[in-house]
Amino acid sequence: DAKTTQPNSMESNEEEPVHLPCNHSTISGTDYIHWYRQLPSQGPEYVIHGLTSNVNNRMASLAIAEDRKSSTLILHRATLRDAAVYYCILRVQHSGNTPLVFGKGTRLSVIA
Amino acid sequence: DGGITQSPKYLFRKEGQNVTLSCEQNLNHDAMYWYRQDPGQGLRLIYYSQIVNDFQKGDIAEGYSVSREKKESFPLTVTSAQKNPTAFYLCASSALPQGLSNQPQHFGDGTRLSIL
Numbered sequence: 001d002a003k004t005t006q007p008n009s010m011e012s013n014e015e016e017p018v019h020l021p022c023n024h025s026t027i028s029g030t031d032y033i034h035w036y037r038q039l040p041s042q043g044p045e046y047v048i049h050g051l052t053s054n055v056n057n058r059m060a061s062l063a064i065a066e067d068r069k070s071s072t073l074i075l076h077r078a079t080l081r082d083a084a085v086y087y088c089i090l091r092v093q094h095s096g097n098t099p100l101v102f103g104k105g106t107r108l109s110v111i112a
Numbered sequence: 113d114g115g116i117t118q119s120p121k122y123l124f125r126k127e128g129q130n131v132t133l134s135c136e137q138n139l140n141h142d143a144m145y146w147y148r149q150d151p152g153q154g155l156r157l158i159y160y161s162q163i164v165n166d167f168q169k170g171d172i173a174e175g176y177s178v179s180r181e182k183k184e185s186f187p188l189t190v191t192s193a194q195k196n197p198t199a200f201y202l203c204a205s206s207a208l209p210q211g212l213s214n215q216p217q218h219f220g221d222g223t224r225l226s227i228l
Contacts, residue, residue, distance in 0.1 A: 032214065041221075042222070043220050091214045097142065097206050100204075102155040102156070104152075
């Protein structure tokens with residue numbers, strides 16, 4: 001899987017929007033962009049994924065640059081429960097199940 | 113509720129002992145995975161299995177063994193050959209892909225293994 005680059009840490013105030021960036025300049029045309037987050041002492045949980053178009057779900061929005069070399073995970077109103085490590089992962093479009101390749105992610109702190 | 117159950121939550125091992133970590137899922141998923149996480153690091157893949165009776169090594173398989181005799185179970189044995197087994201171990205599963213899009217992985221809450 002292609003490599004991604006994320007800031008080590010970010011901070012946000014509660015109830016404000018958060019934009020978590022991810023650079024993936026070597027992305028190929030068949031790579032999907034996946035986001036997971038890991039709350040303290042828990043396993044990761046899936047957040048969102050996309051290929052080319054922006055995506056929205058109940059947890060977050062994913063904005064993908066036109067050239068697909070970067071993307072941004074958007075939390076519209078941060079809560080204390082959103083404090084976690086966020087992982088941006090590229091997954092090859094494939095006919096079978098493939099493991100995830102995790103980097104160190106971005107540690108998001110939310111201030112009350 | 114459907115999900116993945118890992119047990120025990122905390123496990124202590126004496127040096128030289130093998131220990132087995134349990135992972136059970138009732139999501140009817142075909143694929144299952146084992147990852148290891150060290151403090152401040154991302155997850156690293158140990159083994160994965162796409163179907164019953166078949167599994168593949170991941171990046172750090174040395175000192176570990178697995179079996180996949182049933183669809184819902186994927187136990188991981190940490191052998192005495194694993195020199196630094198203290199870590200957080202996470203099990204995951206996923207359904208078959210829909211078209212060419214990988215399905216999300218669902219994770220358990222992990223087992224924290226420590227050496228006495």
